[in-house]
Amino acid sequence: MAKSRRKPRPQPGDKLNKLLSQGEFNDEQLDEALLELTAGMSAEQIMDASRLFAAQAFNVAGFSAFYRLIHGNDLPAHARQWVEDIFRVCAAEEKLYEGVVLWAWRGSWKSTTISVTLTAFFVGHHPELTNLIIGANDDSAEKLAAAVARIIELHPAWQLVFPYVVPDKDKGWGAEGYSVWDSRMGKEAWTQKTSSTIDPTFLGAGYNSSRLIGKHPTGMLLIDDIHDEKNSISARERETVVRVVAETIRRVCAWNGWTPMALQVMPDHVHFFVSAPPKWAPAQVVGSLKAWTSRDLRQRFSVIRGTRYSDDFWASSYYCGTAGHVSAEAVARYIRENSGR
Secondary structure: OOOOOOOOOOOOHHHHHHHHHHHOOOHHHHHHHHHOOOOOOOOHHHHHHHHHHHOOOHHHHHHHHHHHHOOOOOOHHHHHHHHHHHHHHHOOOOOOOOOOOOOOOOOOOOHHHHHOOOHHHHHHHOEEEEEEEEEOOOOHHHHHHHHHHHHHOHHHHHHOOOEEEEEOOOOHHHOEEEEEEEEOOOOOHHHHHHOOOOOOOOOEOOOOOOHHHHOOOOEEEOEEEEEEEOOOOOOOHHHHHHHHHHHHHHHHHHOOOOHHHEEEEEEEEEEEEEOOOOOOOOOHHHHHHHHHHHHHHHHHHHHHHHHHOOOOOOOOOOOOOOOOOHHHHHHHHHHOOOOOO
């Protein structure tokens, strides 16, 4: 007597997956599918499930949900504004311009948000298109492309949101370019669909790299921090910044009766040796110097006003030490002799 096969037990999410595959459904059907999916779930699990569902949509809300799943924290408010601007341009019926320029301060997560996470999100929704990340040099651009690749290949959230978009290592998965394919289609069908596409899905390259020759991105073109000390800042500009900082520090010292002993302006910090009366706490001295130099730099340089949305120019941290048993002359001589190193 032949044994009858048991029907597979229904799994949470079956109804929702069926609706999504159909592409057409009403609110009542969606509510019923979501109730089935969330039955027995904790509040945290329900929230994660809702983000997975939201990330299926190619819009700002979808990206915000994807960002939370990838990084474990919410999309910062200033970064959300960037993403809204980008999607607004993408959705514009009249393509008067087809790009967005973002001026952002160091540490604002612009590269992580846009060049890495948004690129991955775009690839998940449009695996058939090609994308290009351009940086100051091959190394910096390739680091961004490699970060995108790690999300696609290794991140658990990617497997949940875009389980069908997988690396196509036969075509390429490395510094010369990363390719993906949509496994919902057979490999032969995908190859036929993309037969006219020569470029990899995404590639990172320096702005003057030979890797860019012949590349024609059909998706996103990202130009991320192509200016560095070698190609943008002249010696005269650097000298002007140093002069403004030094003049401001000396002026603030004169106002408050402090005696500047030695000053060294480095590319990203300042060494300053100062003698101040005991009534001045070190934090007060540092705070005053940072506040006034921030003000003068913002007034003098428009690029700083355009890239720093707050009044602060310096990082919030600082190091303060006392001369102790070392003579003031020795400290001053050390700072002078190490200037420019």
